[in-house]
Amino acid sequence: MNKPVILCILDGWGLSKKNEGNAPLIANTPTLDKLISSCPNSKLITHGPDVGLPEGQMGNSEVGHMNIGAGRIVSMDLVQINLAIQNKTFFKKKYLKGFMENIKKSNGVIHLVGLLSDGGVHGHINHILASMEYFSKKKFHIILHLITDGRDVAPKSALEYFKKFSNLPENITIGTVCGRYYAMDRDNRWERTKLAHNAIILGLGLKETSIKECLKASYEKGETDEFIKPTVLNNYKGVSENDGLLILNFRS
Numbered sequence: 001m002n003k004p005v006i007l008c009i010l011d012g013w014g015l016s017k018k019n020e021g022n023a024p025l026i027a028n029t030p031t032l033d034k035l036i037s038s039c040p041n042s043k044l045i046t047h048g049p050d051v052g053l054p055e056g057q058m059g060n061s062e063v064g065h066m067n068i069g070a071g072r073i074v075s076m077d078l079v080q081i082n083l084a085i086q087n088k089t090f091f092k093k094k095y096l097k098g099f100m101e102n103i104k105k106s107n108g109v110i111h112l113v114g115l116l117s118d119g120g121v122h123g124h125i126n127h128i129l130a131s132m133e134y135f136s137k138k139k140f141h142i143i144l145h146l147i148t149d150g151r152d153v154a155p156k157s158a159l160e161y162f163k164k165f166s167n168l169p170e171n172i173t174i175g176t177v178c179g180r181y182y183a184m185d186r187d188n189r190w191e192r193t194k195l196a197h198n199a200i201i202l203g204l205g206l207k208e209t210s211i212k213e214c215l216k217a218s219y220e221k222g223e224t225d226e227f228i229k230p231t232v233l234n235n236y237k238g239v240s241e242n243d244g245l246l247i248l249n250f251r252s
Contacts, residue, residue, distance in 0.1 A: 007068075009064075009065075009068070011061060014046070015043060046059040046063075046064055047059045049073075050073065051063050051064065051067045051073065051074075051076075052066075052067065052073050052074045052075045052076045052079055053076050053078060053079060053120070054078065054079060054082065054120070057078065057120050058119075058120070058121075060121050062251065063076055077250040077251065078120050078124060078250065081124075081127060081250060082124075082126070085126075085127070085130045090130075091134050099244055099246065100135075100138065100140075102244065103140065103242070103243070103244045106242035107242060108240065108242035108243040108244060109140070109141045109142070109143055109239075109240065109242075109243045109244075110135050110140045110141070110142050110143070110243070110244055110245075110246065111142075111143050111144075111145060111175070111200070111239055111243055111244065111245040111246070112128060112131055112132060112135075112142060112143070112144050112145065112246055112248060113145040113147070113183075113200065113245065113246070113247045113248065113249075114127060114128040114131075114144075114145075114146065114147065114247070114248035114249060115147045115149055115180065115184070115248075115249055116128070116146045116147060116148050116149060116158060116161045116162070117148075117149035117152060117153050117157075117161065118153065118161075119149055119151075119152025119153045120152070121152045121251065122152070122180075122184065122249050122250070122251040122252070123147075123248055123249035123250060123251070125161055125164065127248045127250075128144070128146075128248055129164060131246065131248060132144070132172060136169060136171060136172060139171070140171070141171050141172075142171060142172045142173075143172075143173055143174070143175040143236065144165065144172065144173070144174045144175060145174075145175055145176045145178070145199075145200045146162075146165075146174060146176070146177055146178075147178055147179070147180050147183045147184060147249075148177060148178070148179050148180065148225040148226070148228050149161075149180055149225055149226065150179065150180070150224045150225025150226035150227070151180060151226045155224035155225055155226065156219065156224055156225060157225065158215055158225040158228075159211075159212070159215055162211050162215075173234055173236075174211065174233050174234065175200070175203075175232070175233060175234070175236035176199045176200050176205075176230060176231060176232055176233060176236060177208075177211060177214050177228060177230075177231045177233060178195075178196050178199060178200070178228060178229075178230040178231065179218075179223070179225060179226050179227045179228035179229070179230075180226055181226050181227045182195050182196040182229065182230050183196040183200075183230070184249070184252070186252055195229065195230045196230045198230065199230035199231065199232055200230075200238075200239070200245075201238055201239050202238045202239075203232055203236050203237045203238030204232070204238075205229070205230045205231060205232050206229055206230065206231045206232065207231070207232050207233075208231050208232075208233055209233070209234075210233070211233065214228065214231045214233070215228070
């Protein structure tokens with residue numbers, strides 16, 4: 001006789017022997033305790049290569065659901081992009097070649113937008129650095145628009161990531177800084193997106209002379225990295241008609 005099978009996903013329910021901050025271990029869970037003690041069970045690894053991510057990379061809901069739904073290990077976007085950069089096929093993509101050709105013809109600027117984080121959930125700082133290095137070698141003028149994280153990484157870690165951009169060549173500048181709360185909103189809060197758009201595209205918004213001053217002003221108001229208001233740096237004027245803009249995040 002066939003019996004029904006239930007797939008029940010408990011988001012955020014992890015297994016660990018550590019007591020500190022371990023809600024599943026500390027909580028009273030008689031139903032789950034009974035199921036585990038009376039039914040066959042096994043543990044699954046939800047991070048790193050076992051779910052198609054790089055070694056040491058934490059998992060997330062999208063990764064877990066993708067692997068469960070496929071019934072096999074699915075190579076995630078982060079891994080595929082990393083590999084394409086390593087084997088030098090990333091910048092040979094047809095659309096990127098066309099992107100560069102158009103900007104060369106128009107003598108425009110390349111604007112790179114990306115998440116300043118190694119959290120690896122929505123984007124990765126290494127993709128910004130690799131793109132910056134490649135386009136710089138091709139003699140393009142580059143303007144960076146860096147989105148501070150504070151959610152998938154520590155809430156006040158932006159300055160550590162900014163250190164990787166401390167000695168930029170003359171052809172690379174940072175145009176704007178913006179918390180992901182504004183630049184990566186997924187709740188149709190268009191008033192947030194508009195502020196990010198105005199800073200990146202139009203060069204309008206709060207003004208600061210440096211990244212350090214931007215972070216200092218935000219932290220003094222109790223705003224951590226995720227909530228840094230869209231801020232314009234270094235007399236940035238916006239995107240011109242002949243420019244090109246490349247968003248390096250791989251997840252919205």
